[in-house]
Amino acid sequence: MASPSILPADVLLSRRVQEMVINGEGPESLYICRDEKEAQDVPSPLAPIPIIDLSLFSSSTLSTKREEELQKLKSALCSWGCFQAIGHGIPSSFLDEIRQVTTEYFEQPVEEKKKYSKGVEDVEGYGGDPTPEEGQFLDWQDRLFLTAYPEDLRDTKFWPESPKSFRKVLDYYTTKMRTVTELVSKSMAKSLQLEENCFLNQFGERAALQVRFNYYPCCQKPEIVLGLKPHADGTGYTIILQDDVEGLQVLKEEHWLIVPTIPNALLVLMGDQMEIMTNRMFKSPVHRVVTNKEKERTSIAVFYTPEKHKEIGPEEGLVNEERPRLFKKVKDYDITHWEYYQRGMRALHTAEI
Ligand SMILES: O=C(O)CCC(=O)C(=O)O
Numbered sequence: 001m002a003s004p005s006i007l008p009a010d011v012l013l014s015r016r017v018q019e020m021v022i023n024g025e026g027p028e029s030l031y032i033c034r035d036e037k038e039a040q041d042v043p044s045p046l047a048p049i050p051i052i053d054l055s056l057f058s059s060s061t062l063s064t065k066r067e068e069e070l071q072k073l074k075s076a077l078c079s080w081g082c083f084q085a086i087g088h089g090i091p092s093s094f095l096d097e098i099r100q101v102t103t104e105y106f107e108q109p110v111e112e113k114k115k116y117s118k119g120v121e122d123v124e125g126y127g128g129d130p131t132p133e134e135g136q137f138l139d140w141q142d143r144l145f146l147t148a149y150p151e152d153l154r155d156t157k158f159w160p161e162s163p164k165s166f167r168k169v170l171d172y173y174t175t176k177m178r179t180v181t182e183l184v185s186k187s188m189a190k191s192l193q194l195e196e197n198c199f200l201n202q203f204g205e206r207a208a209l210q211v212r213f214n215y216y217p218c219c220q221k222p223e224i225v226l227g228l229k230p231h232a233d234g235t236g237y238t239i240i241l242q243d244d245v246e247g248l249q250v251l252k253e254e255h256w257l258i259v260p261t262i263p264n265a266l267l268v269l270m271g272d273q274m275e276i277m278t279n280r281m282f283k284s285p286v287h288r289v290v291t292n293k294e295k296e297r298t299s300i301a302v303f304y305t306p307e308k309h310k311e312i313g314p315e316e317g318l319v320n321e322e323r324p325r326l327f328k329k330v331k332d333y334d335i336t337h338w339e340y341y342q343r344g345m346r347a348l349h350t351a352e353i
């Protein structure tokens with residue numbers, strides 16, 4: 001396969017995938033990352049990712065029922081590293097609303113979206129990865145990346161003013177995500193027989209919520225590109241709202257399996273930092289996104305990451321003779337993760353003892 005030609009970063013960044021599709025341009029070499037033979041593979045089966053009802057974790061639930069659900073949660077995270085959360089308390093009408101403003105944002109003329117363009121060195125804003133490192137390929141996607149929490153770290157120059165309700169909707173979604181992360185973090189701790197606030201304490205009060213709005217245009221040759229290259233997240237964990245188009249896949253025992261789309265579910269997916277904090281009890285799964293010829297896809301991924309400069313490490317309660325300490329204490333792991341990600345590599349080994 002030809003290695004990609006290197007164009008100046010600002011040129012790459014100024015050409016969005018969506019525009020190329022509108023102009024009828026096919027994937028050029030920079031995006032071609034697989035050969036067609038792989039496309040003749042048998043279609044990927046659906047991943048039977050456990051569905052967890054978060055409402056059962058409330059104190060009003062019968063304790064046996066609650067205990068059962070906690071066990072289900074633990075088993076899901078030990079084997080899959082993710083689960084589909086229902087009963088999270090966010091009305092389905094609101095999930096539809098945030099999906100709607102996301103679609104509306106990406107459907108706007110490119111000049112409107114480019115008002116929020118990220119610069120070559122920026123993390124936040126509208127665009128894609130700027131410079132592929134040697135041997136790396138570009139993802140068949142456009143995205144908008146924003147810090148939503150802590151509020152004083154919001155850079156509102158990247159927050160779209162159109163569609164009109166975008167900011168208000170994102171603000172409300174952030175509040176809801178704060179509630180969900182609190183409940184999920186406490187439940188994960190309880191499922192491991194740990195003190196319920198232990199993960200919340202490691203994340204810290206100023207743990208970040210960053211939102212990545214992903215837009216994957218259709219592709220005439222979906223078998224030779226990827227919407228998002230294989231990776232594990234550098235977060236604590238990530239909460240993904242999919243639309244009704246399949247595309248996200250998880251790697252399980254060397255097979256790619258499709259993550260089912262469930263209208264009102266949130267996919268909660270462990271990142272490397274939960275694998276560190278749980279001393280590898282919970283797995284941070286490798287995942288990727290594929291595209292298709294007929295339907296564009298959007299997803300909204302919320303990255304929940306420990307507070308800046310805060311040290312995290314394995315919970316003492318999960319270190320014992322049978323399970324010796326596997327990781328050192330680390331801080332700002334997401335930065336190391338990003339450096340490795342750009343080279344198409346995992347960073348978790350840098351935290352290992
Ligand atoms: O689009 C998706 O469903 C997944 C997105 C994802 O993995 C990411 O943004 O890190």
Ligand SMILES: [Fe+2]
Nearest residue numbers: 231232233287
């Ligand atoms: Fe991801």
